[in-house]
Amino acid sequence: MASSSMSEEELTLTVRWSGKDHTVRVCGDDTVGELKRRICEVTNVLPKRQKLLYPKVGSKLSDDTLLLSQLPLKSSVKMTMVGTVEDDIIVDPVDAPEIIDDFELGEKEAVDIKDKEVNKQKLRRRIDQYKIKLLNPCREGKKLLVLDIDYTLFDHRSTAENPLELMRPYLHEFLTAVYAEYDIVIWSATSMKWVELKMGQLGVLGNPNYKITAMLDHLAMITVQSDSRGIFDCKPLGLIWAQFPEFYSPKNTIMFDDFRRNFVMNPQNGLTIRPFRKAHANRGSDQELVKLTQYLLAIAELSDMSVLDHGKWESFTEDNVKRRRHS
Template sequence: MAMAGVGVGSTSTTSLPEEEITLTVKWSGKEYTVRVCGDDTVGELKRRICQATDVLPKRQKLLYPKTLPSKLADDAVLLSSLPFKSSLKMTMIGTTEDDIIVDQVESPDIVDDFELPRDEAVEIKDKHGNKQKLRRRISQYKIELRNPCREGKKLLVLDIDYTLFDHRSPAENPLQLMRPFLHEFLAAAYAEYDIMIWSATSMKWVELKMAELGVLSNPNYKITALLDHLAMITVQSDSRGIFDCKPLGLIWAQFPEFYSSKNTIMFDDLRRNFVMNPQNGLTIKPFKRAHSSRDSDQELMKLTTYLLAIAELDDLSTLDHNNWQSFSEDNVKRRRHQ
């Protein structure tokens, strides 16, 4: 929640990187309080500013005279490395989506996906600093339920861009960019799974796209919750640097009586989004060039069979979702008798 005119509570961020820092951000004639930590990045600072002002991170330009402009332009820079001083006030220049006439629902095109070495991936998941960031996110981000969690159901978490929707191809109607069999897939999955949508974009974009595709009003299934980019955290890899990911622990912490690592599966076209919960992620084939590929794309139909087959298992975290295409009912029978 935005508050006005509060300075920082620490003289330096370099010695205590996990200490909370309170910054005052001036924008559009008002001042907003933003709280971050020294081990957060500039990208995380922009998330918090977005939460207060509704200006998306990609629209923000941060100005602070004692900091090199290039530093504040690099989302990967740690705040502990910047010369922030007491009573810091910075200026943000940016425009909300409501004030942008063209391309109001523009979504970032995320590329350069990668798979981390196994040892490094385990280290990231178990790293104390990343667990701290997850705890902070759990306290900061409240998941709003659109429909009640259902007792005894597993949880399916779905990305949007290139998973359910081709967000880059031009079209007169968004339905032309919808992945084939989307509604059939969601209706079938809903029999065994609660469904949450988690996108690395703004909540406004998530709600708009899901409404345009008819996902929020379909009578054959219900969406439990929508999550946006503010629910993500930033982690650091020795080989790949700093990047964002989607920690399922956020969901598990807020609904522990319903969901856990044992009954959750997440579909995303970017495997790096699973780094905090690799055992629960399934990398879906990206849906691109919708006009030429929609007649042949059957990914959701095939995944329906897989989802319904594994729904009988007590612990989904023991599966290797990389091999989902070779999974069969015989696999289920063998695992149930182990």
Template structure:
């Protein structure tokens, strides 16, 4: 259904921009209801839209925000910091959007990202420190629903979906034709040593739909511990690369500190930027694209199965250079155990 929302802002008594971490409270009216949305000055317009989405189910990409005496382009740019927007308690924001309840699939929610990049270690450390407070807020805001219990003594494998497990851009009559080869064999083998969480930059509806269609959520040989969606991500900025979203593993570690930490977690993603806050835990997987022509030759998951099992007994995975995973072998493990 379509709706129009009005929002009154209450952060300061004047129209001056907010300080970077000052809390901003917006009262959002949508479809005859009022919602209180709390954000901070260091959040972006994109993160404001995520908070609205959490309350209204209107996806960020389907929201149009308007504000008096403000150019529409200001709120159309998801990278704009809210601290730069002069909210006034007496003025209202307008949101026009469409609910997603009746939309079955949403295959284009995540944009095609071609220009991925690597951030220097010192800049990554700076980002991690700079956005520590934002991460803490996300920990408070986002709830991870466990589909299966965390298992004591198991390491954690966090997996992306698009281009990692599934070719979401190609078309097919049956989604199984777009599934990465050896997916179930890979997950079955990994489950022996790792709890498995799936984290996608898309909506939870899309995550559940795709994983359900591929049989990942019902396979008797392994269990998925939890699913995470775009709402768990945070937006960061750096001088060299501008503004972008990432997947902070610290969110999971803060939720389940008795089970997971930087020492026992590894994340597979085709985009390096997604683990900028935890580069020592990320492994870049070769994107699975053009499924119809590459399906017969793609063996990435088979090779990664060998790697995961080879490192499973190590005490600290964060000491590994996952960029060199293809040259890693059992001999490396034996040497590390005797060091």
């Protein structure tokens, strides 16, 4: 493991895996979890499958919240990684422990996280490191809709012979309708292989009625820390805004996710969608995407969507329906 000469904070790490050396760049204020994310980029071994070995460090490398600056790393010693690339990624998220303990940060704490310089630095590094690959061109004058996958568009925990049985009702009707006003980006906290597989199986990719602008995976996320909730990952929309500033900004972007914590770097742009679970029992009654279609089309008329409280989206939709009936 060699220390970078560019700065005291930057580290160029050599990780030995499967008989080969892999180089990753991190910073002292990054966590072990962030190191695993960077290793995943060069090895395709998911962070949860990685076991990192380093002399005299012991079990500390199993603590994803630990800062790299707290570890006694020496330039003369390589790190060893033990891990296996996913062979059957279809069952990957089902095998993983489910995180259902979503939490809502206090307003002051959420603002502190968004405004902390260390988190802004992490975002700047992610902008430099993660380049978004466009599947279809950005369209001038369109707003941006960013969508999560698991429990937002798809029940990834239930079992079925056909993935279409687990698709959220009205998904294609929803995407077709909103595509008239919004460019659509998919952002999942899983691997890109999983994103591509699920979107292909659900018939989202290559659909003749709408187009997906881009897809992002867990490597685009950053790790932040709160005083009350510790360290967690989130999805900073600033990554998209920085790479396509002529098309997207806080004023014309909205993001759906079943975890509100994912919005912490851009809380004014997040809408917490009801999770779609137990697909076989709830498929006949779930109307979430129908109602959200009405909301998205109604607010598309606004020049600045960031002034809205998306937590009150249902009352906004109901008021609009009443006004149309009255007129």
